[in-house]
Amino acid sequence: MADAEVRVLAQSDHRAGQDLARAAHHTSPISDREWAYAQDLHEPGLALGAFLGGDLVGTTFLLRSRLALPGGSTVPMAAATGIAVRADRTRRGIFTRLERESLDLAVAQGFPVVGSRVSEATIYGRFGHGVGSTTRAVRLYPHEARLRPEVPAGGEVRLVDGETSVGLLPRLYERLGPYRPGVIERSAGWWKAKWEPLVHSGKGAVVAVHSGPDGDDGFAVYQAMRGGDSGARVTLMVTDFHAANPEAVAGLWRFLLGVDLVEEVCARRRPADELVEGMLVDWRACRTHSVNDDLWLRLVDVPKALGARSYRDGDPFVLEITDDLLPANSGSLRIGPDGVERTSDRPQLSLNVDALAMAYLGGTSFTTLASIGLLRVTDTKALPNADRVFGTDRAAFCGTTF
Ligand SMILES: CC(=O)SCCNC(=O)CCNC(=O)[C@H](O)C(C)(C)COP(=O)(O)OP(=O)(O)OC[C@H]1O[C@@H](n2cnc3c(N)ncnc32)[C@H](O)[C@@H]1OP(=O)(O)O
Numbered sequence: 001m002a003d004a005e006v007r008v009l010a011q012s013d014h015r016a017g018q019d020l021a022r023a024a025h026h027t028s029p030i031s032d033r034e035w036a037y038a039q040d041l042h043e044p045g046l047a048l049g050a051f052l053g054g055d056l057v058g059t060t061f062l063l064r065s066r067l068a069l070p071g072g073s074t075v076p077m078a079a080a081t082g083i084a085v086r087a088d089r090t091r092r093g094i095f096t097r098l099e100r101e102s103l104d105l106a107v108a109q110g111f112p113v114v115g116s117r118v119s120e121a122t123i124y125g126r127f128g129h130g131v132g133s134t135t136r137a138v139r140l141y142p143h144e145a146r147l148r149p150e151v152p153a154g155g156e157v158r159l160v161d162g163e164t165s166v167g168l169l170p171r172l173y174e175r176l177g178p179y180r181p182g183v184i185e186r187s188a189g190w191w192k193a194k195w196e197p198l199v200h201s202g203k204g205a206v207v208a209v210h211s212g213p214d215g216d217d218g219f220a221v222y223q224a225m226r227g228g229d230s231g232a233r234v235t236l237m238v239t240d241f242h243a244a245n246p247e248a249v250a251g252l253w254r255f256l257l258g259v260d261l262v263e264e265v266c267a268r269r270r271p272a273d274e275l276v277e278g279m280l281v282d283w284r285a286c287r288t289h290s291v292n293d294d295l296w297l298r299l300v301d302v303p304k305a306l307g308a309r310s311y312r313d314g315d316p317f318v319l320e321i322t323d324d325l326l327p328a329n330s331g332s333l334r335i336g337p338d339g340v341e342r343t344s345d346r347p348q349l350s351l352n353v354d355a356l357a358m359a360y361l362g363g364t365s366f367t368t369l370a371s372i373g374l375l376r377v378t379d380t381k382a383l384p385n386a387d388r389v390f391g392t393d394r395a396a397f398c399g400t401t402f
Helices: 011-024 032-041 094-108 162-176 188-200 246-258 302-308 353-360 366-371 382-390
Strands: 005-008 047-052 055-068 074-085 113-116 134-140 156-160 205-212 215-227 233-243 264-271 286-293 296-299 317-322 331-336 339-343 349-352 375-377
Touching: 005 094, 011 032, 011 047, 011 055, 011 074, 032 188, 047 094, 055 094, 055 113, 074 094, 074 302, 094 113, 156 162, 156 246, 162 188, 162 205, 162 215, 162 233, 205 246, 215 246, 233 246, 264 286, 296 302, 296 353, 302 331, 302 339, 302 353, 317 353, 317 382, 331 382, 349 353, 349 366, 349 382, 353 366, 366 375, 366 382
Parallel strands: 074 113, 233 264, 317 349
Antiparallel strands: 005 047, 047 055, 055 074, 113 296, 134 264, 134 286, 156 205, 205 215, 215 233, 317 331, 331 339, 349 375
């Protein structure tokens, strides 16, 4: 069979591309109503299609975003989504072609980093992607989950109606800013495609906003689900929860645990270091349901990506990177508090670009990477120093679907 031709998808083909991706995810074609919300999400020039004999058989869409880095800066990130190959044309290298071209497109468009949320964890490592952040799914039982008196108090929570939230949430989310590594920018198109349909669906998404002394500083979105034999058991499913400071985090949890007639509160995506158990009188009233990969990262321009974040005090060290797919990234860099530069000095530590993605936001230490065989150590003194230099105060967390 002839090779697929991969090219930038004309804007007029975006909808067909979305339908193809939805079919690959076992979802029905997008309706006119849904498309009215979703069409602004995809920018011209940032989607690729694979064609066989004129037929569209594969897609990749890149969304413009920015990624928060340790130290509070941000870097342009292409959020990869809608990755799919038509079911009758899989396992013949079409995705591999699309993936190579989309990494090149990201570099050409000035994105040092590509982020994704992956359907299966076995597909992306070979292309240099690694898990940049993890999340924890927690379940709390309000009847048992009383907050300890020391937990930060103050501020107020108010519910806002759906129409108000359409204007308020984008402004509030932007106001929170890069409050922890891993958080990503949400475009106006993202809010229109991902939030407005839920508001207008009548599915009962409730928005709780926390405000402190400086105004609104966090929000949680939840839906009440009925279960049990009589349908009387109510679970609050928290689907979106971002807060910039400990008072807002505590205030929103206090509110969620205080809603009447609720059996359990479930939050699928919480930062790995949010110690909800520690806030409770009964540690066991919060159960970890699972720990999951959150944002996958592919550093497509390694010097730029590493140069965009800040580093803690410590000695500069020489890190060797191997990137078979994008060889311009291969080589050694000297990394330290004063920045990042190419060097021909002998490397002290060496790794592959997918393992570097795991360390980039401070999510996985070099010591851990070495212990599982993903980092080669030539100079043992460099290991604790590299951990110090890459260290962060807060666990990386994205918490945005795309
Ligand atoms: C960020 C996102 O959008 S994630 C969403 C990804 N999309 C989906 O899961 C939708 C359903 N699946 C699909 O559309 C396709 O199967 C894809 C896109 C995952 C893969 O497309 P294909 O054209 O079949 O991939 P391709 O033939 O290039 O295979 C590349 C390699 O990945 C492997 N691979 C592909 N799909 C899978 C899978 N689902 N599980 C494990 N390995 C896989 C292949 O075996 C191949 O490895 P090999 O070279 O060692 O043989």
